[in-house]
Amino acid sequence: MEDVRHVLQLITRRFGFLNKNCCSVGGVDVSLIQSHILYEIDRQHHPSMQQIAETLGMDITTFSRQVQSLIRKKLVKKSPSDQDRRVYILELTTEGKFVAAAIEQQVQDYLTQIFFHMNEFEKETVIRSLKLLNASMEKTGVCCS
Amino acid sequence: MEDVRHVLQLITRRFGFLNKNCCSVGGVDVSLIQSHILYEIDRQHHPSMQQIAETLGMDITTFSRQVQSLIRKKLVKKSPSDQDRRVYILELTTEGKFVAAAIEQQVQDYLTQIFFHMNEFEKETVIRSLKLLNASMEKTGVCCS
DNA sequence: GACTTTACTTGCAAATTGCAAGTATAAGAT
DNA sequence: ATCTTATACTTGCAATTTGCAAGTAAAGTC
Numbered sequence: 001m002e003d004v005r006h007v008l009q010l011i012t013r014r015f016g017f018l019n020k021n022c023c024s025v026g027g028v029d030v031s032l033i034q035s036h037i038l039y040e041i042d043r044q045h046h047p048s049m050q051q052i053a054e055t056l057g058m059d060i061t062t063f064s065r066q067v068q069s070l071i072r073k074k075l076v077k078k079s080p081s082d083q084d085r086r087v088y089i090l091e092l093t094t095e096g097k098f099v100a101a102a103i104e105q106q107v108q109d110y111l112t113q114i115f116f117h118m119n120e121f122e123k124e125t126v127i128r129s130l131k132l133l134n135a136s137m138e139k140t141g142v143c144c145s
Numbered sequence: 146m147e148d149v150r151h152v153l154q155l156i157t158r159r160f161g162f163l164n165k166n167c168c169s170v171g172g173v174d175v176s177l178i179q180s181h182i183l184y185e186i187d188r189q190h191h192p193s194m195q196q197i198a199e200t201l202g203m204d205i206t207t208f209s210r211q212v213q214s215l216i217r218k219k220l221v222k223k224s225p226s227d228q229d230r231r232v233y234i235l236e237l238t239t240e241g242k243f244v245a246a247a248i249e250q251q252v253q254d255y256l257t258q259i260f261f262h263m264n265e266f267e268k269e270t271v272i273r274s275l276k277l278l279n280a281s282m283e284k285t286g287v288c289c290s
Numbered sequence: 291g292a293c294t295t296t297a298c299t300t301g302c303a304a305a306t307t308g309c310a311a312g313t314a315t316a317a318g319a320t
Numbered sequence: 321a322t323c324t325t326a327t328a329c330t331t332g333c334a335a336t337t338t339g340c341a342a343g344t345a346a347a348g349t350c
Contacts, residue, residue, distance in 0.1 A: 001260075005252050007275045009184070012157045014282045017202055033306095039154070049329065057162055059308055064330060066306090086315045086328040107150050110285070115146075117281045129274035130152045136262045137159045140255070178337095194298065204339055209299060211337090231297040231346045 018110050025102040028095075033058075034070055038100045041076065041090045048087045049078075075099055163255050170247040173240075178203075179215055183245045186221065186235045193232045194223075220244055 016032070023030045030038065033056075040052050053063035067090065070076040075096035081087040092100060115123050161177070168175045175183065178201075185197050198208035212235065215221040220241035226232040237245060260268050 001256070001272070002253075004256055004272060004275065005249070006188070007272075007279050008156075008160055009181075010279050011153075011275065011282065012160050013202070014279075015153050015157050031305095036154075043151070050327090057158070060329070061309080061331085062307060068330090084316070084328080088329070104150070108147075111146070111149055113285045114278070114281045117284050118277065122277060125270065126274040126278050127146070127149055127152075129271040130149065130156065130278075132263065132267060133259070133271050133275075134152050134155050134159075136259045137156065139262050140258045176337095195296090205298070206300085206340080207338060213299090229297085229347070233298070 018107065023103065025099045028073055028075070028099055030070070030073070030075070030099065034066060035100075035103055037063075037066060037070060038075060038092065038096060038103070041092055042097070042100045046089045046091055048081070048089060050087070052090060070096070163252065168248065170244045173218055173220070173244055175215075175218070175220070175244065179211060180245075180248055182208075182211060182215065183220060183237065183241060183248070186237055187242070187245045191234045191236055193226070193234060195232070197235060215241070 023032060023035050036056055037052060040055050041047060044051060044055070049063065049067065050060065053060045056063070058066075067076060067078060071078060074093055077091050077093050077096075078088045079091075081089050115126075118126065168177060168180045181201055182197060185200050186192060189196060189200070194208065194212065195205065198205045201208070203211075212221060212223065216223060219238055222236050222238050222241075223233045224236075226234050260271075263271065
């Protein structure tokens with residue numbers, strides 16, 4: 001139990017490294033945080049700025065500027081909502097989707113490699129455990145909608 | 146399998162948030178990265194600068210300055226090695242140990258909370274799974290000695 | 291003893307941060 | 321209807337953090 005922190009720290013670090021290295025696609029470079037933003041915009045259906053900033057636990061002003069940067073790179077599109085014109089709806093451009101997919105592919109390749117060292121039973125156990133852990137973390141409600 | 150990335154992303158994020166919030170001890174504030182530095186100096190026995198920077202995957206120059214900052218806060222001590230006077234040996238000061246321990250305590254409390262939602266069997270399975278996952282990640286050798 | 295490598299630091303310019311203060315729209319109160 | 325308050329987002333600014341290039345100083349190599 002004492003070493004759970006350490007193991008989690010290592011897993012987190014390794015997973016973070018992965019993302020860090022995988023953020024250059026074609027001519028475009030995106031930072032780690034930007035890749036997370038792309039990822040979340042892709043996942044959530046036409047989210048607002050707030051939603052993504054909240055999900056990622058970022059300060060909204062920092063987020064605002066990151067989005068500006070992604071718009072400059074033509075990876076993200078921002079349009080005012082019809083229902084409430086204070087809010088802006090985010091979506092990926094075609095190129096944004098392409099970059100997100102390329103990153104996704106690299107992550108999946110890495111995950112495949114990792115699970116390659118396990119047999120089917122281990123693999124399933126690990127995946128189930130991760131989900132359970134995540135669910136437990138959610139219950140304690142430290143963060144992240 | 147497709148959602149493993151997402152689950153890992155969430156776990157990572159939640160675990161990162163935890164650390165982010167837990168870095169004010171007594172009068173002293175340390176950033177997330179600094180808390181990781183303290184943690185690793187504590188773990189490794191009289192490590193050099195390189196070693197910690199490498200472990201954390203940080204640029205050595207950035208690391209150098211972070212250490213300077215921790216020394217200013219009197220949490221870390223740096224002394225030239227006897228064997229090789231180019232290298233500096235790092236260790237925590239008494240206060241540094243105190244801060245590291247306080248952070249450790251907060252993390253452990255959080256982990257206890259998380260596992261509180263599981264029965265003994267689940268708990269053991271999850272811990273075993275995390276170790277297995279970490280070992281598999283290590284085999285693919287993306288990072289982190 | 292001259293060259294190379296290694297461990298670490300500093301200069302600098304760019305990027306990233308958060309707070310305070312701003313604009314603009316929406317919702318609620320009278 | 322309008323006055324106030326709340327919400328969604330942006331901008332100014334000053335502080336921090338970053339990485340590269342160039343530095344120092346000590347080992348190691350030939």
